[in-house]
Amino acid sequence: MRHGYGNGQGRGRQWGRQLENHGIRPTAARELVFSVMRETREHLSADDVFQEVRRIEPGIGLTTVYRSLELLYQNGLVKKYDFGDGRAVFELNDKYSGKGPHHHLICRKCGKIQDLTSCLSEERSFTDTMKICIESEYQFAAEETVIRVYGLCSDCRKE
Amino acid sequence: MRHGYGNGQGRGRQWGRQLENHGIRPTAARELVFSVMRETREHLSADDVFQEVRRIEPGIGLTTVYRSLELLYQNGLVKKYDFGDGRAVFELNDKYSGKGPHHHLICRKCGKIQDLTSCLSEERSFTDTMKICIESEYQFAAEETVIRVYGLCSDCRKE
DNA sequence: AGTTTTAATGAAAATGATTTTCATTTTCAT
DNA sequence: ATGAAAATGAAAATCATTTTCATTAAAACT
Numbered sequence: 349m350r351h352g353y354g355n356g357q358g359r360g361r362q363w364g365r366q367l368e369n370h371g372i373r374p375t376a377a378r379e380l381v382f383s384v385m386r387e388t389r390e391h392l393s394a395d396d397v398f399q400e401v402r403r404i405e406p407g408i409g410l411t412t413v414y415r416s417l418e419l420l421y422q423n424g425l426v427k428k429y430d431f432g433d434g435r436a437v438f439e440l441n442d443k444y445s446g447k448g449p450h451h452h453l454i455c456r457k458c459g460k461i462q463d464l465t466s467c468l469s470e471e472r473s474f475t476d477t478m479k480i481c482i483e484s485e486y487q488f489a490a491e492e493t494v495i496r497v498y499g500l501c502s503d504c505r506k507e
Numbered sequence: 508m509r510h511g512y513g514n515g516q517g518r519g520r521q522w523g524r525q526l527e528n529h530g531i532r533p534t535a536a537r538e539l540v541f542s543v544m545r546e547t548r549e550h551l552s553a554d555d556v557f558q559e560v561r562r563i564e565p566g567i568g569l570t571t572v573y574r575s576l577e578l579l580y581q582n583g584l585v586k587k588y589d590f591g592d593g594r595a596v597f598e599l600n601d602k603y604s605g606k607g608p609h610h611h612l613i614c615r616k617c618g619k620i621q622d623l624t625s626c627l628s629e630e631r632s633f634t635d636t637m638k639i640c641i642e643s644e645y646q647f648a649a650e651e652t653v654i655r656v657y658g659l660c661s662d663c664r665k666e
Numbered sequence: 667a668g669t670t671t672t673a674a675t676g677a678a679a680a681t682g683a684t685t686t687t688c689a690t691t692t693t694c695a696t
Numbered sequence: 697a698t699g700a701a702a703a704t705g706a707a708a709a710t711c712a713t714t715t716t717c718a719t720t721a722a723a724a725c726t
Contacts, residue, residue, distance in 0.1 A: 373693075375703065394684080409705040414684065430591045434713080435683060453647050462647070467640035474633040478656065481626035487661035488612050488621070494655040497637065502646035532722075534674065553712080568676045573713065593684080594712055 370423055377401075377408050381416040385426055386444070391437040391461055431461060431496075451494070455501035464497065471495065529582055536560075536567050540575040544585055545603070550596040550620055590620060590655075610653070614660035623656065630654065 366382055367374040384400045385392070392400075398413040417438055420426040426438045431454060442449050451471065453462040479490045525541055526533040543559045544551070551559075557572040576597055579585040585597045590613055601608050610630065612621040638649045 373702075375693075377704075407705085411685085411706080412704055415703080428591075430589050432587075432589050453641065453645060453649075455647075456650070462645065464641065464645075466644040467637055470633060470636050470640065474629060477629050478626055481629065482612065482623065482656060482658075485625040486612060486621065486623075487664075488614075488656070489659040489664050490612075490656045491615070491658040492656070494653075494657065496653040497641060497647070497649045497651070498653065499641075499650040500648040505646075505648050532673075534722075536675075566676085570677080570714085571675055574674080 370425060372419060372423055376405070377412045378416045378419065380405060380408065381413055382420060382425065385420065385438065385440050389445075389447075391429065391431075391439050393435050393437050395435075397438070431459075433459065437461075451496065453497050453499070453501070455504050456498050457500055457504040460501050460503075462501065464495075529584060531578060531582055535564070536571045537575045537578065539564060539567065540572055541579060541584065544579065544597065544599050548604075548606075550588065550590075550598050552594050552596050554594075556597070590618075592618065596620075610655065612656050612658070612660070614663055615657050616659055616663040619660050619662075621660065623654075 365374055365379065366386075367378055372378065380401055381397060384397050388400075390396075394414050394417055395410070397417065398408075398410045401408050401413055417426065417428075421428045421438070425441055425444060427441055429437050429439070429452075431437065431452075439445070440447075447463065448465065449468070451464040453464050454460075455462075475493045478493065482488050482490050524533055524538065525545075526537055531537060539560055540556060543556050547559075549555075553573050553576055554569070556576060557567075557569045560567050560572055576585065576587075580587045580597070584600055584603060586600055588596050588598070588611075590596065590611075598604070599606075606622065606624065608627070610623040612623050613619075614621075634652045637652065641647050641649050
């Protein structure tokens with residue numbers, strides 16, 4: 349007898365049982381959402397994830413994708429961004445993606461989002477300095493610094 | 508004979524004719540929206556502005572407030588932010604507010620947004636360094652750097 | 667001041683992302 | 697295998713924002 353959507357142990361994609369270690373009840377839908385997040389380097393919207401998920405398991409609903417992404421977000425497995433276009437986008441948290449900490453370059457013309465992975469040493473020392481400054485000036489406990497650089501990407505500045 | 512909503516030249520609040528210099532057709536509604544933006548130090552949502560506007564001139568609609576804010580934004584008079592709570596907030600552009608350039612501290616618990624106006628020299632030199640780095644590494648023409656620090660505000664960390 | 671032209675406005679409807687509701691199904695400990 | 701608790705899907709609800717369109721106001725010309 350088969351239950352649910354299968355467990356990813358067959359011939360196809362392996363997506364089973366990554367979530368148990370994170371205190372999240374591992375259901376087929378959640379594992380699949382997490383699997384999709386692990387297999388992309390892009391920033392995906394909830395609907396992007398849904399489209400990919402339904403390709404693999406058509407029975408899963410958009411609502412569940414929303415709920416799964418929110419759960420992964422609350423548990424620190426994915427990051428959630430709003431780059432100002434009216435929808436959230438998600439990416440795997442740095443510590444699971446192998447990308448390392450990074451920030452973003454956003455083209456104001458075409459909207460493309462690039463990862464900013466160079467220039468990290470400057471960024472690191474800046475963040476540390478700021479943290480101390482912010483603590484003493486505002487009694488604010490800084491946890492995360494988000495840096496976004498808006499401008500023109502290499503393609504758009506040519507035109 | 509009176510036209511429109513009045514011109515703010517009477518006994519009450521003076522809000523007339525600040526916009527002509529900015530290439531914006533100065534209508535009563537726009538002047539009033541701009542006036543509200545100039546008189547607050549807060550970050551206001553479109554609805555916040557609408558509530559304040561209607562207190563002064565009840566005839567003005569929310570749609571017009573949205574349109575006016577967008578126009579002010581497109582013309583660089585106000586800034587528009589999305590701090591991730593599903594709505595845009597606006598504040599007067601630095602050069603009209605007397606605040607000077609600044610960034611934001613956002614409390615992850617209560618959602619309060621504070622201006623980060625100290626620690627500016629570090630921030631300035633960091634931004635400049637990054638700009639050069641980003642130019643050479645990504646051929647990306649950096650125009651504006653947005654820095655947000657998430658954490659716990661002084662009130663919330665007590666509890 | 668009166669007329670014309672063009673742009674702005676308000677109300678209501680439309681949109682679109684996200685959330686909620688609720689009846690059904692799945693998971694997990696027993 | 698069984699039952700309690702949690703997760704799911706479909707549809708409806710929400711909520712910020714945008715669009716539509718008939719009306720009104722502003723600016724340019726008499």
